[in-house]
Amino acid sequence: MAGIQEVYDLVAKGKAKVVAGAVQEALDAGCDPTELLNKGMISAMDEVGAKFKAGEIFVPEMLVAARAMKKGVEVLKPHLATGVAGAAGKVVIGTVAGDLHDIGKNLVAMMLESAGFEVIDLGVDVAKEKFVEAVEANPDTKIVCCSALLTTTMPALKDAVAALNEASFRSQIKVMVGGAPITQEFADEIGADAYTEDAASCAQRAKELVA
Amino acid sequence: MLTAKQNFLETIKPDGKPDRLLKQYEGTAFFPPNPASAYIRGNRHRGMEPLKDRFGTTILWPENQVAAMPHVTAENKVIKEITEWKEELIMPDLAANCSDPAQWEPFIKQAEELRAKDQLVMAFMPTGVFERLHFLMGFEDMLMNFLLEPEDMKELCDAIGEYRYQYMKLIVDYIKPDVMLSHDDWGSKNSLFVNPDTWREFIKPQYMKTYGYMKEKGVIVMHHADSFMEPIVEDMVELGIDIWQGVLPENDIPKLQKQLNGKMTLMGGIDASIVDRSDSTEEEIRKEVRRACEAYGPGGHFIPCITYGGPGCLFPHVDPIIDDEIGRYNKETYGI
Incomplete structure (x- = not known):
């Protein structure tokens, strides 16, 4: 048309x-x-x-x-019928504890929204417990995205992913990680489901993960 | 055996004869303080209360952060509407506040003391034009405004470029540094933030006069950007940049070495995400440093270094191992 x-x-x-x-x-x-x-x-x-x-x-x-x-x-x-906007699923996103950087995280959130996801942005300096609580409060969450920009906050990223991995809802969600020092190898090491190197790739991969 | 300073100077000459790889910033003395910096940036220190710099940008440096950083939100950003920037932004007046020679005297003396120790005095110009733009309006607004409001953005870039020229001129005229470390990050680790033509239209012109003046005065221009910048390296040469500090290994460094053929020295190449971690082992650090030395050393005009915009890793165990491994490589490769 x-x-x-x-x-x-x-x-x-x-x-x-x-x-x-x-x-x-x-x-x-x-x-x-x-x-x-x-x-x-x-x-x-x-x-x-x-x-x-x-x-x-x-x-x-x-x-x-x-x-x-x-x-x-x-x-x-x-x-639109209720729920059609954001129909790709719900994503919880945040920059991990001790890290105040939000540029990359904001770009990812924007691309996820544009790909049809509903995004719950927890902001920066997000404690691992907050990621878990956000999923518990939104049981239809499909993906959790955690960002870290510095090598100093890579341990906090590891902790956040570990907390998610231990949660009872883990099998219901996918965990994605990103940020300047993060690599596929590190993502594998800490038990994340996916790593992408930029915002557009993240949106694409997120769609594949929930397909 | 050349002194570190001599070796530095040989390394960056197109036809120089360095006798070994430098150990990161070896041969230079990093000297950031000066009256203009104090006036613009304020008294920044770890654990401080949030402060506003002279442009009005809120700066945070909580106890748990390794460096100060801008905190730009929809509510506090200085430029909320780019078409109104002349009303929203009060440009700092360096001439009125930082031109008294008496203010500079103690800094001139300190610089001379450093120079007397056979070191190249390396002054510092943080927050480049691109960075200042996003300090003022946030990253997303900045990027969109390049496309949506190009005329206002160009005017603002010109104003910031002129401010930064005045800032540089004060430092160069008073302190007479040997090297200027100038920051402006223009990309992520895989890509420029903007199209190269957009960068050429808005950002590059802001550096013509500033870097040109330093070249006239014999100041070595070291530009820091830990970014992917392959598409604009020839432009960087044209601007008079002697050393690109912070070159990430995501750039094809051997290809760039061939392409540049000594016109610009590449400094960096060591992957911080491998070496500068709380849990990085000596073996991991040595392996990455050795990789960088072996991969990029033979191409010449290369200084192995962490890719941050100044000396020093975040974790104290890292630098001594980096330097020691470069020393081992030198011993094995050059016999010194």
């Missing part, structure tokens, strides 16, 4: 000022809201993520696309 394609193009190009109008027009023309979300917006963000991973675009282009999608979702949300 032309309406869906137009929304797709506007999101991919980051045209936040006009995307809301295009979404409304598509709805008025009879587009299915869920299809508009999935094929018009989330698919557009998939393309944006793929281009980022291929080095064709950079973080700013990804950010403006996500911002455009957010504007479109604002218009779409009243028309």
Whole structure:
């Protein structure tokens, strides 16, 4: 449908000022809201993520696309059945105890939202118990993402993952880790399910993990 | 055998003849204090209460953190709307507050004392133009504003570039450092933060005058960025950068050595995530340092070093082992 394609193009190009109008027009023309979300917006963000991973675009282009999608979702949300926005699943995210860095964590949260996840952002300096409590308070959580930027907070990341691994709900969730000093090897060593090296890869991997 | 200072100078000359690899910052004396820094940054120390720097950015340094860091939120950011930046930002006035020669005298004396010990005095310019932008408006706003409001961003970049030129000029004119360690991180470990053309349009011009002045005055320009920056290395050479400090092993260092052919020295190459950990063993540290020396030493114009923006690892057991392993490599490879 032309309406869906137009929304797709506007999101991919980051045209936040006009995307809301295009979404409304598509709805008025009879587009299915869920299809508009999935094929018009989330698919557009998939393309944006793929281009980022291929080095064709950079973080700013990804950010403006996500911002455009957010504007479109604002218009779409009243028309969606409860739970359709964020239907990919619920993600709990935070930077681990003793670490105040949030740039990478915020980019990941934004890309996860754009991939259709509902994100519960616990912020920075998050104690391991808080990650566990957040999942207990949100039993439908699918993924927990923990970030650490410094080598000094790698032990806190290890502790957070250990706390999650010991929790009774562990088999129901996936644990993802990231941050500048983190490697696949370290992720394996501490018992995380996945490590990705950038925000776009994280969103892609998260979708695979809950598929 | 060359002194450390002589060896440093030989290492960075395009046709130099160093006789061994330097041990990280060997040959230099890191000398960050000066009146301009104190005026802009305030009295920062571990465990301090949050403070605002002269730009109005909130700076935190809690007891459990290894360094001070900006704390930029939607509520406290200095520039909330880029189109209003001239109303929202009061640029610090260095000329009015840091130009009294009497303020500089004790620092000039200290620098001379360091120089008398046969060391290269290395002054410090933290918080580069790119970094200042996100200190002022947050990282996401900054990145989006490059695309959405390019004219205002360019004006703001120019204003910060001019401020930083004045900051540098005070240090160079008064302290006359041999080396300037200048910070600006332009990428993550795998990618530049912005398209190279965006960097060339907004950021690169801010360094032409500043680094050009230092070259005129014979100051060695050491630019710190622990980032992936392969796409802009030729631009860095053009800016007059003598040493790229912080080069991460994620960059193809041997390829860059061939490409640069001595036009810029690469300093770094040691993976901090392996060596600088509370639980890193001597064996692990030696292995990583040896890897870096063997992989990048033969290519020349390389200084093995931790990739942080100043001397010193976070954990005290690490540096002595790094330096000792470089020494062992030198003994085995160069016989000294």
